[in-house]
Amino acid sequence: MRRVVVTGMGIVSPLGNTPEEFFHALIEKKSGVRRITAFDASRLAAPIAAEAAFNATEHLSAKELDLYDRFAQMAVVASRAALRDSGFVPRDAERARFGVYLGSAYGGAVTYDASYYALYGQGNDRLHPLSIPRLMHNASTSAVATDAGAQGPSLLISTACASSAHAIGEALHAIRSGRADRILAGGSDAPVTLPVMLCWQAMRVLAAPSNGNASSACRPFSADRCGLVVGEGAGILVLEEYEAARARGAHIYVEVAGYGATSDAAHITHPSVAGPAEAMRLALADAKLPAESIGYINAHGTGTKVNDAVETRAIREAIGSAAESVPVTSTKALHGHLMGAAGAVELIAAILALANGVIPPTAHYTAADPECNLDYVPGDARETKAQAALSNSFAFGGLNASLAVRKV
Amino acid sequence: MNVQDRVLKVIAAEGHRTLTAEEVGKSFDEMGVDSLDKVCILFGIEKEFGVSIPEDAARRFASVHQVVEWLNGTPATPDQAQPAD
Numbered sequence: 001m002r003r004v005v006v007t008g009m010g011i012v013s014p015l016g017n018t019p020e021e022f023f024h025a026l027i028e029k030k031s032g033v034r035r036i037t038a039f040d041a042s043r044l045a046a047p048i049a050a051e052a053a054f055n056a057t058e059h060l061s062a063k064e065l066d067l068y069d070r071f072a073q074m075a076v077v078a079s080r081a082a083l084r085d086s087g088f089v090p091r092d093a094e095r096a097r098f099g100v101y102l103g104s105a106y107g108g109a110v111t112y113d114a115s116y117y118a119l120y121g122q123g124n125d126r127l128h129p130l131s132i133p134r135l136m137h138n139a140s141t142s143a144v145a146t147d148a149g150a151q152g153p154s155l156l157i158s159t160a161c162a163s164s165a166h167a168i169g170e171a172l173h174a175i176r177s178g179r180a181d182r183i184l185a186g187g188s189d190a191p192v193t194l195p196v197m198l199c200w201q202a203m204r205v206l207a208a209p210s211n212g213n214a215s216s217a218c219r220p221f222s223a224d225r226c227g228l229v230v231g232e233g234a235g236i237l238v239l240e241e242y243e244a245a246r247a248r249g250a251h252i253y254v255e256v257a258g259y260g261a262t263s264d265a266a267h268i269t270h271p272s273v274a275g276p277a278e279a280m281r282l283a284l285a286d287a288k289l290p291a292e293s294i295g296y297i298n299a300h301g302t303g304t305k306v307n308d309a310v311e312t313r314a315i316r317e318a319i320g321s322a323a324e325s326v327p328v329t330s331t332k333a334l335h336g337h338l339m340g341a342a343g344a345v346e347l348i349a350a351i352l353a354l355a356n357g358v359i360p361p362t363a364h365y366t367a368a369d370p371e372c373n374l375d376y377v378p379g380d381a382r383e384t385k386a387q388a389a390l391s392n393s394f395a396f397g398g399l400n401a402s403l404a405v406r407k408v
Numbered sequence: 409m410n411v412q413d414r415v416l417k418v419i420a421a422e423g424h425r426t427l428t429a430e431e432v433g434k435s436f437d438e439m440g441v442d443s444l445d446k447v448c449i450l451f452g453i454e455k456e457f458g459v460s461i462p463e464d465a466a467r468r469f470a471s472v473h474q475v476v477e478w479l480n481g482t483p484a485t486p487d488q489a490q491p492a493d
Binding site for chain 1: 454
């Protein structure tokens, strides 16, 4: 079977726009959650989010800025960084086997907002001619494919919070099956708009600042957790067939060894234990890794009451007694919930944990919850000799993805 | 600023091209303006001049010069148009 490895990574995040900056912030517990600056957030009960420190004008031409919604802008910038990191410069003969698989939950949310404001707020029936190319969900994939000269199979996967984990998993299969040799895989989302934030607020799952402190509002697995914080960003990885990567002398971060995907087929928002547990089991079986070999789990860990308790039970069900000793952390405490980009950005966190031998802690953890009884690495970062890791992403709608990576 | 100068300003903003007065007679094809560029430029012109360009005229325009001529023969009717952006 063809093996697939990661040879490059690019990121746009609330914690910085290089993998090194991002990982350093995770280790140092620097939070990217603060008061919203993108718009007047005074109409929100909790006017906070994890906005990316991203100024598109520093990276893109006037024409690109005009053509791309913020979610596509972030995808293009992250993909350029990932390609630079990988050292892969496609030759003409390689383009047909070079693809782009990205995830996005919201597509062009900023464009939708501007268009509806013009339409309903200003009574204006004449919308910008680029509205459709800006807002279509596949705009990010198309922009990246054009920018990178990738002419192979390309897709945009929209499965809410699991979008980019599914995109990476499906890209793994596309390379394994021989349809492509290299794929830019990951995702991006820019959901920090007033309407999207108000929709989340209506579900009563958003975290509020504690004692006026926005930065520690998201407290995954902690007894006092009070919800999730919406974030924005992009995470893109260069997935490459192992022999092709070796042949060009590429630096290999990890092997993407396994992928499990399941559907709860139950409640639209309340997650099941069985669905996520089976996704993890499938990822391990696909990777041919025993549960005991997993040295780190980057949890979905949103910080909601329900998710964190259910995910805890699912981890126990999936890996049995190995759950007693495996470190499980949620980096969302610091970078927020990047929605369609979450799976990719958190996989990058897991890869860097293996590469650096350091497990980022679960920040803001203050008190144990009897329903969350795993080792969440509260306190400080921890050294590790872990050789393999899992990264979980579970979407509203009950669509689950788990990715297994191991050192090569 | 005369009509032509205002059109060139729109082309710079919406079409991302800087044209000289001598280039105004060129066709959109010669300028490398594709159909999407053209609708963006016409959108900008509607906004700049407060006019509504009918579909048949929009399809007929093959050069900047033709657009300028049409604008010179068409009084501004701001009430008919409230362009967005």
